[in-house]
Amino acid sequence: xxxxxxxxxxxxxxxxxxxxxxxxxxxxxxxxxxxxxxxxxxxxxxxxxxxxxxxxxxxxxxxxxxxxxxxxxxxxxxxxxxxxxxxxxxxxxxxxxxxxxxxxxxxxxxxxxxxxxxxxxxxxxxxxxxxxxxxxxxxxxxxxxxxxxxxxxxxxxxxxxxxxxxxxxxxxxxxxxxxxxxxxxxxxxxxxxxxxxxxxxxxxxxxxxxxxxxxxxxxxxxxxxxxxxxxxxxxxxxxxxxxxxxxxxxxxxxxxxxxxxxxxxxxxxxxxxxxxxxxxx
Amino acid sequence: xxxxxxxxxxxxxxxxxxxxxxxxxxxxxxxxxxxxxxxxxxxxxxxxxxxxxxxxxxxxxxxxxxxxxxxxxxxxxxxxxxxxxxxxxxxxxxxxxxxxxxxxxxxxxxxxxxxxxxxxxxxxxxxxxxxxxxxxxxxxxxxxxxxxxxxxxxxxxxxxxxxxxxxxxxxxxxxxxxxxxxxxxxxxxxxxxxxxxxxxxxxxxxxxxxxxxxxxxxxxxxxxxxxxxxxxxxxxxxxxxxxxxxxxxxxxxxxxxxxxxxxxxxxxxxxxxxxxxxxxxxxxxxxxxxxxxxxxxxxxxxxxxxxxxxxxxxxxxxxxxxxxxxxxxxxxxxxxxxxxxxxxxxxxxxxxxxxxxxxxxxxxxxxxxxxxxxxxxxxxxxxxxxxxxxxxxxxxxxxxxxxxxxxxxxxxxxxxxxxxxxxxxxxxxxxxxxxxxxxxxxxxxxxxxxxxxxxxxxxxxxxxxxxxxxxxxxxxxxxxxxxxxxxxxxxx
Numbered sequence: 001x002x003x004x005x006x007x008x009x010x011x012x013x014x015x016x017x018x019x020x021x022x023x024x025x026x027x028x029x030x031x032x033x034x035x036x037x038x039x040x041x042x043x044x045x046x047x048x049x050x051x052x053x054x055x056x057x058x059x060x061x062x063x064x065x066x067x068x069x070x071x072x073x074x075x076x077x078x079x080x081x082x083x084x085x086x087x088x089x090x091x092x093x094x095x096x097x098x099x100x101x102x103x104x105x106x107x108x109x110x111x112x113x114x115x116x117x118x119x120x121x122x123x124x125x126x127x128x129x130x131x132x133x134x135x136x137x138x139x140x141x142x143x144x145x146x147x148x149x150x151x152x153x154x155x156x157x158x159x160x161x162x163x164x165x166x167x168x169x170x171x172x173x174x175x176x177x178x179x180x181x182x183x184x185x186x187x188x189x190x191x192x193x194x195x196x197x198x199x200x201x202x203x204x205x206x207x208x209x210x211x212x213x214x215x216x217x218x219x220x221x222x223x224x225x226x227x228x229x230x231x232x233x234x235x236x237x238x239x240x241x242x243x244x245x246x247x248x249x250x251x252x253x254x255x256x257x258x259x260x261x262x263x264x265x266x267x268x269x270x271x272x273x274x275x276x277x278x279x280x281x
Numbered sequence: 282x283x284x285x286x287x288x289x290x291x292x293x294x295x296x297x298x299x300x301x302x303x304x305x306x307x308x309x310x311x312x313x314x315x316x317x318x319x320x321x322x323x324x325x326x327x328x329x330x331x332x333x334x335x336x337x338x339x340x341x342x343x344x345x346x347x348x349x350x351x352x353x354x355x356x357x358x359x360x361x362x363x364x365x366x367x368x369x370x371x372x373x374x375x376x377x378x379x380x381x382x383x384x385x386x387x388x389x390x391x392x393x394x395x396x397x398x399x400x401x402x403x404x405x406x407x408x409x410x411x412x413x414x415x416x417x418x419x420x421x422x423x424x425x426x427x428x429x430x431x432x433x434x435x436x437x438x439x440x441x442x443x444x445x446x447x448x449x450x451x452x453x454x455x456x457x458x459x460x461x462x463x464x465x466x467x468x469x470x471x472x473x474x475x476x477x478x479x480x481x482x483x484x485x486x487x488x489x490x491x492x493x494x495x496x497x498x499x500x501x502x503x504x505x506x507x508x509x510x511x512x513x514x515x516x517x518x519x520x521x522x523x524x525x526x527x528x529x530x531x532x533x534x535x536x537x538x539x540x541x542x543x544x545x546x547x548x549x550x551x552x553x554x555x556x557x558x559x560x561x562x563x564x565x566x567x568x569x570x571x572x573x574x575x576x577x578x579x580x581x582x583x584x585x586x587x588x589x590x591x592x593x594x595x596x597x598x599x600x601x602x603x604x605x606x607x608x609x610x611x612x613x614x615x616x617x618x619x620x621x622x623x624x625x626x627x628x629x630x631x632x633x634x635x636x637x638x639x640x641x642x643x644x645x646x647x648x649x650x651x652x653x654x655x656x657x658x659x660x661x662x663x664x665x666x667x668x669x670x671x672x673x674x675x676x677x678x679x680x681x682x683x684x685x686x687x688x689x690x691x692x693x694x695x696x697x698x699x700x701x702x703x704x705x706x707x708x709x710x711x712x713x714x715x716x717x718x719x720x721x722x723x724x725x726x727x728x729x730x731x732x733x734x735x736x737x738x739x740x741x742x743x744x745x746x747x748x749x750x751x752x753x754x755x756x757x758x759x760x761x762x763x764x765x766x767x768x769x770x771x772x773x
Contacts, residue, residue, distance in 0.1 A: 120538035123545050123564040181746045188715045188743075195711055199704040207565050210493060210576055210690040212700065215335070215366045220325050227322045231315055233715075237743070238311035 001116045002059065008052040009112055015045035016105040023098040027156070030169035035094035039087055042097065046080050053077050060118045062126075065134040067119045069111030071261065074134065076104035078142030086146060086182070092172050093182070095156075099149030100142075107262070129204035136197035141261060143190030144229070144254050150183035151251035158244055180243060183250055184236065187229055194226045217264045225256035309384040317378050324374060328365040331357060335364070379481055386474055393467045396719070399450060406450060409457035412725040413736040417749070419756040420768030421735040431456055431733045435726040437763055438735060442722070458724040466742070469714025476707030479699055486696030489518045490572075493692045496528075499583040499600050500684040504528045505552070511691065523693055526573060527552030531559075533685035535580060537642035540607055547577045547687050562689075572693050579688040581606055582626065584649070584680040588615055591675050602686040606642065620660070622678065625650040630664075637664060647683055718742035722752065735765065 001009070019038050026034035053073055056064045064070035083100045086093050153173060160170045173179070201222070202212040213219060232249045235241040307313065337343040347354040361368040395401050412418055423434065435456045439449050442460040450459045494511030498504055505527040529550040536544035547562045553570040560568040567576035582605065587598035597615040604611045605626035612623040629640040630648035637650060651671045653661040660673035670677040722739035737756055741748025760767050 120541035120543055123536075123542050126544070127565040178746050181744050185744065192708070192711050192715060196708055199708065203701070203704075204565075206697075207567060207576070210567075210574070210578070210692050212487070215328065217329055217336070220328060224322055224326050227318055227325075231318055231322070234311060234315050234318070239315070 001118070002055075005052060005055050005059070005116075008048050008055065009108070009116060012045055012048045012052060013105065013108055013112065015041055015048065016101055016108070019045065019097065020102040020105055023095075023101060027095065027098055030167060032169050032172055038094055038097055038101075039091065042080070042084060042087070042101070046077075046084055049073070049077055049080060056118065060121065062121050063131045063134060065130065065138075066121065066125060067111070068114045068262070069108075069116040070118075072104075072107035072111035075138045075141045075261065076108055078138045079104050079145045080142075082142045082146045082186070083149070090174060090182075092174055093150075093153070095153040095173060096146055096149035099152050100145050103145055103258075110262075124208055127204055127207060129200055129207065133197055133200040133204055136193045136200060137261065140190045140193035140197055141257055143186045143193060144250075144257050147183050147186035147190060147250045148254040150179055150186065151247040151249075154179045154183060154247040155244065155251065158247070176243065180246065183247065187232065187250060191226070191229045191233060194222075194229065198222055198226060218260060221256060221260035221264055225253070225260050228253045228256055305384065308381060309388055314381050314385060317374060317381055320374050321371070321378060324365060324368075324371050327362075331362050331365060333363055333365065379478070382474055382477055386471065386478075390471065393471055396467045397465050399448070399461070399464065402450060402452075406452040406457060406459050409452055409459065409723055409725055412457075412723050412738050413727070413734075415738045418736045418738040419752065421737070421756060421760045421763070421765040422729065422768055423733040423735070423763070423765045424731055426732040431726045431728060434733055434735065434763060435724070438724055438726065438759060441759055441762055447722070453725075456726045458722075458726075460722040460724065460739075462720040462722075463717040464719060466714055466717050466719040469710045469712070469717075471710070472706050473710030473714060476703045476710060479706060480703035483696040483699035483703060487694045487700060490520050490696065491515045491692065491694040492517045492521075492523060493690065493694075495578075496689045496691050497602055497686055498528060498530045498689065499602060499686040500530050500533060502530065517693070520695070524571065524573065525552070525554055526691075527557075528575065528689070530685075530687055533580060533687055535642075535685075540642060542642070545577060545580065547580075549575070551575070567690075572695050572697075574692045576690045576692070577687045578690050581686050581688075582644075583684045583686045585682040585684070586613075586615075586622070586678060586680050588618070588620075589677045589679070591677065596676065600684060608639075619655050620674075621654045623652040623654065630666075644683060649680065651678070653678065715743070718744060720748055720751070722755065734768075735759075735763075 019041050022034045022038050022041070026032060026038070053064060056070065056073065060066075064074050079100045083097050086096060154176065157170045157173050157179065158176060160167050161176065174182070201219070205214065205219075206212045228249075232241075232246060232253065235249075236246060332343075332346060334343055337346065347358070357363050360370070362370075365371060399405055413420070426434070432455050435451070435458060439451060439455070439458050439460075442449050442458070447460040447462050448464045449461075451457060452459070492513075493515040494513040496504065496511050504510065506523070506525050508523065531548040531550055532546075533548075534544075534546040535542055542564075545564050549560050549562055549568060551558055551560055551568060551570070553573065556570075562568045562575055562577050564577065567574040569575075581603055583600040583602045585598065585600050588596045590596055597618060601613040603613065603624060603626070605624055606628075608625070610623060610625050612621050614621050625637075627637055627639040627646075627648045627650070628642055629645040631638055631640050631646075637648070647667065649665050651661065651663060651665050652659060653671060653673050655674075661671045661678075663671060665671050665680070667681055667683070668679065670679045672678075718741060720739065720741040722737055724735060724737045726733060726735045728734070737752070737759070739748070739752055741751070756767060759765075
């Protein structure tokens with residue numbers, strides 16, 4: 001890791017740490033003025049994040065998706081980009097960052113502690129389909145994570161409404177139907193990106209391993225996570241589920257995506273999907 | 282058969298028909314669809330927790346697990362849950378999924394086409410005269426406008442929506458307007474769900490016609506349609522014969538960064554049917570001709586080992602394909618001789634503190650660590666370069682030439698084009714249905730005290746809040762264009 005990348009990486013981590021503390025404080029003590037600071041800090045944090053992403057891409061010459069650090073870098077980039085996109089349109093929705101920023105921080109922290117160095121670009125990763133596959137995977141992750149954040153905000157606000165307790169903090173958040181609709185929009189966005197990710201991945205698998213689908217654990221988790229979101233869309237569109245029911249689903253459905261992207265290698269040692277370079281045996 | 286019996290039989294058949302119809306109607310309910318998907322989801326996920334044959338590193342490990350957990354293994358293996366993705370229960374639910382999909386599609390096709398193509402105009406414009414009574418309707422007031430100009434006003438409103446690419450239908454002499462945005466959106470539902478059927482058909486075609494096998498070839502070796510040489514992985518169930526195929530490996534150029542292979546170019550001369558051509562196959566870039574793809578997936582080295590008597594007469598020799606790259610140990614035996622030759626390979630030899638190692642993985646200074654055994658007895662052990670002899674038992678073992686071998690995955694299958702078409706169709710359907718939801722605006726122009734009044738209301742799929750905001754903006758624009766005033770409390 002070059003010193004520029006090092007400074008940027010640690011700068012991002014510290015800024016996201018401060019944002020996470022502010023967000024948690026804002027929610028726990030219901031201090032909405034702290035959201036203003038989050039909005040202010042998130043812009044330079046994202047700029048540094050984007051600069052780190054570009055610096056890594058320029059230095060290595062390949063799309064940063066090789067190893068835990070680069071996956072966290074690109075996945076987090078889209079999550080924060082979408083978060084900022086929401087905040088730009090609706091300032092009162094700063095609360096969704098209470099999920100997206102800490103999750104991004106944890107992944108970046110894990111990546112930088114594991115191995116932030118640029119790994120050799122294995123022949124198996126030299127494919128245009130990899131860029132498409134990973135790009136859509138990270139877009140889907142970002143969108144689902146934002147939906148998960150909205151689910152958390154929805155549930156917190158709904159709890160207050162149910163208690164009948166007046167709260168200036170929660171009153172400033174968008175109305176529940178608006179939150180629900182936004183949450184669903186991000187799920188739709190993620191669902192489409194996820195579908196393209198799976199299709200692009202299977203086309204890449206055909207070139208790399210000779211078959212479109214091999215029931216590899218990562219493939220199975222990806223399909224299962226996609227089906228969970230597919231079921232949630234059916235539940236809303238066909239059976240009229242709404243509000244809290246959907247918010248709970250979206251809050252927890254992100255776990256499947258996290259396992260598919262980062263968790264399988266922990267438990268299964270012979271998955272064909274290695275997010276990085278397999279250490280020499 | 283008398284009349285009473287006939288009647289009873291008729292009523293029985295009618296009752297049976299009704300039961301079947303009821304079951305069929307129940308089967309295509311959304312709850313059943315969701316239930317089937319949920320069961321499939323559970324089955325897929327259970328494959329991550331129930332030990333799967335394919336996830337054991339070797340068949341010995343699988344057998345060992347079976348012997349350590351006899352009862353559990355008996356249950357799992359008995360129900361074929363150790364191959365959950367092709368287990369009878371999974372196949373059953375996949376079949377139910379596709380049957381349900383077909384039933385739902387059959388039910389929805391006429392309705393969807395009617396909606397997209399606005400076939401039933403009467404039904405589409407029914408109830409337009411009550412728009413003004415609907416909750417949430419927006420009013421635009423045109424004071425001082427002659428009451429008989431309502432038709433002109435409606436014409437202008439119609440033009441307003443047409444200009445913004447809405448599909449427009451009118452009724453009641455042009456005074457009621459139905460404007461629809463994204464009218465073809467429901468077709469996305471058909472495209473997306475039909476794409477599953479296309480994927481199923483092409484997937485079955487791929488599975489049933491698939492031949493796959495590995496083929497190990499050393500540089501310079503000629504392969505020509507000798508099917509016996511394949512280590513077969515998948516045998517095709519239909520179209521068993523493979524087209525004529527010849528392959529010669531002309532050169533192999535791997536690149537490494539540390540221990541990681543970063544590139545592999547395999548230059549091939551290929552004969553497919555009657556055509557001969559040169560091609561380069563890489564990891565991720567198989568050579569394709571017709572339904573055949575040739576993919577290099579592993580390489581190794583094939584040194585030429587020669588065993589001579591002390592006097593120089595050749596006893597045995599040949600190229601031996603060895604899996605010794607990246608520090609692995611491999612061995613070979615000369616035919617009909619008792620010696621086992623175990624080898625470690627240092628492609629770019631260096632000795633650090635008396636320990637042999639390799640600077641890189643590229644073959645720059647090749648050295649073998651040779652150990653010759655006869656049974657358990659070690660006859661020779663030492664480091665040998667090209668041209669150097671290892672002497673034992675009155676014999677001399679030398680290696681004089683190094684070639685690469687390449688293990689190719691050769692696949693022949695049909696149905697990949699429709700499968701790709703299925704992916705494209707599915708993605709198109711999803712985008713059409715979910716990103717371009719159908720929106721409907723209903724407008725009624727009528728008389729009011731001292732002028733005309735326009736009422737508008739509507740609905741949008743999936744995102745009603747966003748639609749209400751859009752409707753309010755459209756109403757403000759329309760009022761502005763037509764010179765009206767939004768009714769009280771109805772500002773954008």
